[in-house]
Amino acid sequence: MKIHLHQTHQTIACFADIRKYIFDVFISKPLTGIHLFPESFLCGYPLQDLCLNYSFITSYQKHLQAISDWAKALPKNEDIIFLMGGIKYTLTPDHLPKKIENVIYLLRPGEELLAIYTKMLLPNYDIFDEKKYFDPGKTVGTLKFNSKNIALMICEDMWPNASYELDPTTELKKTGLSFDLIINLSASPYDISKQEKRILRAKEISHFLKAPFFYVNRVGGEDEILFDGQSFAVNGDELLGQLNRFKKDFTSLNLPPYNKSAYHDVDNNKVTTTWESLFVPNIIQNSKKLPHIKPLNDNECMEAIEALGFGVNEYARKCGFNKFQVALSGGIDSCLVLTILKLHLTSTQNLEAIYMPSKFSGDLSLDISKNLCQNLKIPFHIIPIEDLKMTCKSLFIKHINQDLQGLADENIQSRLRSTLLLARANQTNAIAINTSNKSEIAVGYSTIYGDSVGAISLLGDVYKSEVYMLAKYINKIHHNIIPIEVIQRPPTAELRDNQKDTDSLPPYDILDVILEGMLSYRLNARQMIEMGLPHDDVLSVSKLYKNSEYKRVQFCPIIKIKPKSFGFGYRVPIAKDGTFYSDI
């Protein structure tokens, strides 16, 4: 029997395209066997409040009906089924959603569309809010097709953790059925190295239920969340096949009998990893360990850069833009952003850089920016801001009788730059791409409405230390396309004379470790100091972090490539007493 993996790439709520995909599959290659589609393929994911929107509901219901009518009108064919993710509404007489379920729809030629399984585990942490919208299923899903027993799962069903009351894998075992196939339809958000965790877990489940495991994941960038595809099939320890990442893809595989030969565990009824051991390894031990920023190897660098390029292209395409503007400062962040954009530029897209020096901008910054644009063959504009800034200062002296000094003087440079950048973006119908990194966002080392502007952030989930790793990797592959001076120079905002980032912040290697300690290791200030991190740095970072919530609230979407990121999955009140952060 053939299993067909449809790794689809559809825009949320683009119902016409979704129907066309289904109809085309059937027309062009009505292959016999089981056709698998991702979780929520029929509607898109994540929908958030859209799934409560009346216009959305009415359109989606019509869409489902159209598919059902089409399927019913097909000639019967007992050898083909489609299993597709979607949501299922139970509406009140007032057309309010009484219940929404995240389900698998079964499509058989000649029959109506049928929801056959409801997702049991609803993730509700970090970026996930499924319990806000969906009701969980109470029973496992199985299906018999051509005398084969199929175990049905949707995404999180394979990832039980301590907060769930049930483990669907165990419940499937309890049915006593002998399975020939396990399927998992997923909309699984990307982070670096997540794929190996998926495969590891899939192999465990394959052994546990003694059947091949077929996994289909969607492709898409949804604001900050990426879905990477990389659909795969395993049979015990054997990887049967794997689809591309960040690309629509398709394959047909034969369904083999379960292969237990390679299984190394003596007790094959045991699942050996846990969600916690895979996803939060740094916080599940009593003996806390010193946090560190894991160096990214070449593969991880390549993958991260691909993810960032994919994310920004998805956002631009879905919002109807094909031009990008980047403000170069002569620093590493903007250089890296411009380079990543260039590396992913398609033939219909356009990219332009703008450099806006003040009197504090060094010659080195100009040289770096100019050389990078030459290397990348990108149009490069220079607009000096000194005249504008002097006009502002004289306006303040003339009309308010008070010169701009200190912070006001520093910030105004940054805001004049964003004003010019956005004017150029408006002029060329482009979107401006944000260049802040995760370390800056964490401590608020940016000017709100100044260098923090942009439609989407490429590096907002990348610590400064990692920015250097990615830049060095690109230079290794692309022959120092990024001027090496920008990698060697000390970071500076150049908003005043001889300013260096280390005037206000600890060196980035220490800063990033403290931030990672707070965000990913769940350490408090006392613990980090006890571990030997510098006392004053820990306290100053805690304070900066706590005081910059207001900037994060107004920040643009950040492309997420880590398990813990700022953005939609990070929700902290601005107004609070934050002294507990530095409680030692």
Next chain:
Amino acid sequence: MKIHLHQTHQTIACFADIRKYIFDVFISKPLTGIHLFPESFLCGYPLQDLCLNYSFITSYQKHLQAISDWAKALPKNEDIIFLMGGIKYTLTPDHLPKKIENVIYLLRPGEELLAIYTKMLLPNYDIFDEKKYFDPGKTVGTLKFNSKNIALMICEDMWPNASYELDPTTELKKTGLSFDLIINLSASPYDISKQEKRILRAKEISHFLKAPFFYVNRVGGEDEILFDGQSFAVNGDELLGQLNRFKKDFTSLNLPPYNKSAYHDVDNNKVTTTWESLFVPNIIQNSKKLPHIKPLNDNECMEAIEALGFGVNEYARKCGFNKFQVALSGGIDSCLVLTILKLHLTSTQNLEAIYMPSKFSGDLSLDISKNLCQNLKIPFHIIPIEDLKMTCKSLFIKHINQDLQGLADENIQSRLRSTLLLARANQTNAIAINTSNKSEIAVGYSTIYGDSVGAISLLGDVYKSEVYMLAKYINKIHHNIIPIEVIQRPPTAELRDNQKDTDSLPPYDILDVILEGMLSYRLNARQMIEMGLPHDDVLSVSKLYKNSEYKRVQFCPIIKIKPKSFGFGYRVPIAKDGTFYSDI
């Protein structure tokens, strides 16, 4: 027996202040009887991700222990209890929260602090995310004190809706106990006229359980969410007392026997309202009705203005600011914002206005702005932006060889203004207050990083039609303190010659009705057109609304005074196919 209502006003996570309040109550007036405190009094509400933060957890646990130790050391006293809202952690050996409950803590002199009841209904819609963090209680809470039976509730427990499996009120009845008192500890977010719904529902429950109902609500502005206090007690239909709104308050009331005399319902076992009938009356009928913007009466205007003033003061105080900057445009929104701020200014606060005309600004705009500042006795600065704008234009011609025109030319004026406004804010250590209204935010009629800037939005939950209602109300009470010309003139952004809002938008009375139809009546485009709303307006508003999600994502917190607002309780993806909004 005495019931003491402590309507507290504490900052989130300000543990030292919270302890001091408790200790002071006992020292200054160790009144016998039952002391009631709001939901989550011990920690603050809403905490969002803070309740998962390790630093927060360790500090909070120490705080609880300190209270418990203090209580244990007190001499025993059988005649006093404190019932206080808080959260209760069950931690894993790794100190991860295994379970978090929203509970009532019982404090008795001479005994340890004890969690005695877990909230059963966890709201998870709109701004609420309690299921993301908390586990619900499974059983009702009762307590015996001085031979009185007390029924325990936390906030949402009194508001069952169709999505909950249980109704705690009904479950309490099923215990068969004869109650002498019902208490509800709340952190109930404010919206206009919510208080009458609370009292209505409390009276029903009082009759249903045949006991007086005491309700304590917290006071506070938490970013966009306001808690208004207005704690009260009812006995059947009788209102025993009510505390102030938006103010810390305290009262002691005698506990009377149940008074059924005034009850008008024949079947006193019946609860007559539902959550749906109270909170979503416009969307629970099959026969859809034409949406409208409800005119605000004088009381509602007064209350809304008080709420907005309270909200902005809370935000400023908790973030450590006592100075406000407002950019006046000569339009009604900025005039109203400045006036509301002035009406709520305390003696330690400062307020300043800045008017930044371009060549498109009419004389009328200057007159209005100047006169308003004179009327309000507020320092008024004028900084013309024409020079700056010309400098920008010449920079573009000189360095890019392309003049700024059209949208780029319009937006740059707005962004230069925000740059000057924020420079002045930096110069005076003030926060800039946003002046956008709900209608503009809905259709994206603003320049991102331009007139959309600000630390917090006063009018972001107020439709343009309501802006006029509030302004007229203020003028009635305060003798036309707002120049009447601004109420009479047609709205204009003054970004080009003779521009009027109606060049790009339907008249506000139609626009607002369409928006309210979409947001609060759950109508789709087809329905609104069938009801007689103008076809082209409905479609153009649908399109503008769908295309402005990206601006809302980067918008500042909006003080919430309506059941459905933009902001934290509104979560819609930017990148999507939005054609369904205008599906007719």
